[in-house]
Amino acid sequence: MNRIRLLAIGAMLIFGLAAVAQQTATPDGVPAVDAHLKVLAEKLDLTSDQQVKIKPMLKEMHDASARVAQDASQSPEERQANLKPVRVKADKEIRTVLNDDQKKKLDQLEQESHMNLHDNPDGATSPSPQR
Numbered sequence: 727m728n729r730i731r732l733l734a735i736g737a738m739l740i741f742g743l744a745a746v747a748q749q750t751a752t753p754d755g756v757p758a759v760d761a762h763l764k765v766l767a768e769k770l771d772l773t774s775d776q777q778v779k780i781k782p783m784l785k786e787m788h789d790a791s792a793r794v795a796q797d798a799s800q801s802p803e804e805r806q807a808n809l810k811p812v813r814v815k816a817d818k819e820i821r822t823v824l825n826d827d828q829k830k831k832l833d834q835l836e837q838e839s840h841m842n843l844h845d846n847p848d849g850a851t852s853p854s855p856q857r
Contacts, residue, residue, distance in 0.1 A: 759784045766820075769835055770828045779823045787816035 762784050767777050790812045794805050821829055 759788050762788070770824065770831050772828070776823050780820055783816055783819045783823075787812055 759781065763777060763781050766772060766780065766784075772780065791809060794800070794808045794812070797805065797808075800808065821832070824832065
């Protein structure tokens with residue numbers, strides 16, 4: 727269960743709800759920090775203060791992820807393994823800023839992201855159904 731949660735956390739954080747973040751991705755394919763923050767702010771109802779605190783966390787994760795993604799000396803499996811601690815660290819840091827309700831929303835988003843990854847093994851997310 728813990729592995730599944732870590733995978734979901736990583737997927738959500740790295741891809742930043744890929745459908746939106748792809749539109750503003752950097753050349754290496756990693757979602758831009760501002761786009762990632764915007765998605766989290768909308769989905770979690772972040773306050774301005776929370777956004778200010780979370781942005782450097784996302785920037786650090788983005789920079790570390792980009793370094794790993796650009797390291798051609800590693801296999802894709804090694805890159806994925808090296809991204810895991812980056813994602814876990816960012817998730818833990820971000821959760822320190824969230825209230826309990828926001829943490830529950832983040833858990834739900836991570837679970838949805840995990841489900842989308844299983845539905846689309848290539849990592850692309852499908853649009854959520856309209857209600």
